[in-house]
Amino acid sequence: MNQPPNRRILLIDDTPSIHEDFRKILKPPMEQNQALDEMEAALFGTREKSQSPLFDLDSAYGGQEGLKLLETAMAEQRPYALAFVDMRMPQGWDGAQTIEELWKVDPNLQVVVCTAYSDYSWEELLFRLHAHDRLLILKKPFDNIEVQQMANTLTAKWDMARRASLQTSHLELLVEQRTQALTHASQALQLEIDERKQLESQLVQSEKLASLGQLAAGVAHEINNPVGFISSNLGTLDGYFKQLQQMLDAYREAEAAIDDGQLEALRQRLDLDFLREDIPTLIRESKEGIGRVAQIVKDLKDFSRVDNDQTWQWASLQQGIDSTLNIVASELKYKADVIKHYTPLPDIECLASQLNQVVMNLVINAAQAIGPQRGTITISNGVEGENVWLEIADNGCGIAPETLQKIFDPFFTTKPVGEGTGLGLSLSYGIVKKHGGEISVSSELGKGTTFRVVLPIRQTLSEADMT
Numbered sequence: 165m166n167q168p169p170n171r172r173i174l175l176i177d178d179t180p181s182i183h184e185d186f187r188k189i190l191k192p193p194m195e196q197n198q199a200l201d202e203m204e205a206a207l208f209g210t211r212e213k214s215q216s217p218l219f220d221l222d223s224a225y226g227g228q229e230g231l232k233l234l235e236t237a238m239a240e241q242r243p244y245a246l247a248f249v250d251m252r253m254p255q256g257w258d259g260a261q262t263i264e265e266l267w268k269v270d271p272n273l274q275v276v277v278c279t280a281y282s283d284y285s286w287e288e289l290l291f292r293l294h295a296h297d298r299l300l301i302l303k304k305p306f307d308n309i310e311v312q313q314m315a316n317t318l319t320a321k322w323d324m325a326r327r328a329s330l331q332t333s334h335l336e337l338l339v340e341q342r343t344q345a346l347t348h349a350s351q352a353l354q355l356e357i358d359e360r361k362q363l364e365s366q367l368v369q370s371e372k373l374a375s376l377g378q379l380a381a382g383v384a385h386e387i388n389n390p391v392g393f394i395s396s397n398l399g400t401l402d403g404y405f406k407q408l409q410q411m412l413d414a415y416r417e418a419e420a421a422i423d424d425g426q427l428e429a430l431r432q433r434l435d436l437d438f439l440r441e442d443i444p445t446l447i448r449e450s451k452e453g454i455g456r457v458a459q460i461v462k463d464l465k466d467f468s469r470v471d472n473d474q475t476w477q478w479a480s481l482q483q484g485i486d487s488t489l490n491i492v493a494s495e496l497k498y499k500a501d502v503i504k505h506y507t508p509l510p511d512i513e514c515l516a517s518q519l520n521q522v523v524m525n526l527v528i529n530a531a532q533a534i535g536p537q538r539g540t541i542t543i544s545n546g547v548e549g550e551n552v553w554l555e556i557a558d559n560g561c562g563i564a565p566e567t568l569q570k571i572f573d574p575f576f577t578t579k580p581v582g583e584g585t586g587l588g589l590s591l592s593y594g595i596v597k598k599h600g601g602e603i604s605v606s607s608e609l610g611k612g613t614t615f616r617v618v619l620p621i622r623q624t625l626s627e628a629d630m631t
Contacts, residue, residue, distance in 0.1 A: 169323050170245040172220045172237070173315060176230035176262060177250035177278065183223045186248065189308045190219040190315055219315060227257030231265050238270055245322035246315060248302070251279035263293055272325065273298070274318040280304040387457065395454045402447045409440065476623060479516040481552060482509050485543065488523045492531075496541070499531045500558070505544040509552050513623045518595045522603075525588040526556045526615050533560030533613060550621055551601075557614040563607040571605065600624070 175186050222237075222244075224230035230247070237243055247266060251259035263275050275298060277289070286301060293299060300314060489502060496502060530541045544555045563571065572593040596603040600620050607613040 167326075169319065170243070170326070171218065171319055172222070172242065172244045172246075173319070174222050174224065174230060174233060174237075174244045174247040176224045176227060176247060176253075178225050178253040178255060179250070180225075182250070182278070183225075186311070187221060189311045190221050219319075226253060226255055227259075227262030227265065230262060231269065234266055234269050234273070243270055244273060245319040246274045246276065248276045248278050251277055260289060260292060263299075267293075267298075272322065274322050275299050276314055276318070277301045278304060278306070391454055391458050395451065395458070398447055398451045398454065402444070402451075405443055405447065412436070412440065476513055476515060478511040478513055480509070480511050481514075481519065481554065481619070482506065482545070484516055484520045485523055485545075485554070488520050488527065489543075492524060492527055495528055496531050498538075500534050500539045500541045503540055503542045505542065507546050509545055509547060510621055512552055512619060512621045514599055514619070515595075519599070519619075522592040522595050522617065523554070523556075525592045526617075529588065530556055530558035530560065530613070530615075533558050533562075535561060548618070551618050552621060553619070554617045555614055557612060559612040562609040562611055563605070563613055564609060568605065568607055572603075 173190065175183060177183060222233055224233050227249075230249070234244060234247075247263075249259045249262055249266075253259065253262070257265065259277055259279070263277075266273055266275070277299065279301065280303065290299065300318070302310065302314065489496075527541065527543075534541075539559045542555075542557045544557075546553055572589050593603055596617055596619070600623060602618045604616050605613060606616075
């Protein structure tokens, strides 16, 4: 930005004498200047006198020649600050066309039109060239002082415009850098906000699981006792009835000996034979119903794992899958048949309630992906080295490729507003990663989707690192 002032001037005029006059005005001989300075010093005494740098003047005798000089100067990065252009040049371009061509190469060039008369009025010339701020007129014959003033003023103006442009570019660069910094800071802040929202959502989900566990504990406490004595009483009642059966058989044998007809009539009126057949059936069905209630309570406890207080324990993934399927049975029974391809699995070190939550999310998503026609959900598992794996596949609508890469993002959902939070798969992803595992998905539109979860059998981190 500390470049020397640009004093380069281009003169385009078809009259050689004009070029001589400009050289005398803008580039006077040094000897003449020195003689004048000595005379001034003799008359008025010696004093310091600032010397303005001389102008660098190039001459062209036609518009095309002037354009070539300008193109060469621009290519060498030595632009002209000012051009004096004659308006009437019979050979070749006139002044107006010359200026138009010059500005196509260098729009910043300051121009002075030199003319004694013109084919254009000043208003017409300004309208044609659209350059009120870069164009002045110099009437012939011109005054030397007038030429010097124009040269000094317009070259200084060119320098100021250049410095202003450089400063503007510098400011624009600073603004762009600051904008980029603010953009990066905004993106980092948004990422932090998203992460905080995800953590808050996970906390809410954990609190829900804890509440479910407390509910399960309360339900188990309140239901297990009456279920226990009902089941016990039904067993006792079954035994008592078997004893009564023996007594009824004895009465049946005695009935023939008495033979008064009254016992037979009473037996027929009470339909005793039907009661003897139906009462054992009722007792058996009641015992099965109580057993189912007890199993539901057990599955609810297994799903929430309230007893382990979110500590890492060895647990059966297979048992967790079956307990979860029982919990969501009402969600599945009208939509899909569940096909199980199980292989024996070892117990794994895990947070069982959280893995149950993963299974629930994947199974419910599979059910919701199945259309109005009843479908199938296939659950498979197995062992690979030091890992166990679980696959949940459906024959539903499938997932589009552009959506597939976003399904684990927090708050992303394809469900209508109000029907999904977009957190289920995100939380499942976080839980699997917390266990040091991997979760992946493959899908094909119109054919279905398969989620695969791989989990290590043993955790390598300490419990402090995992909590």
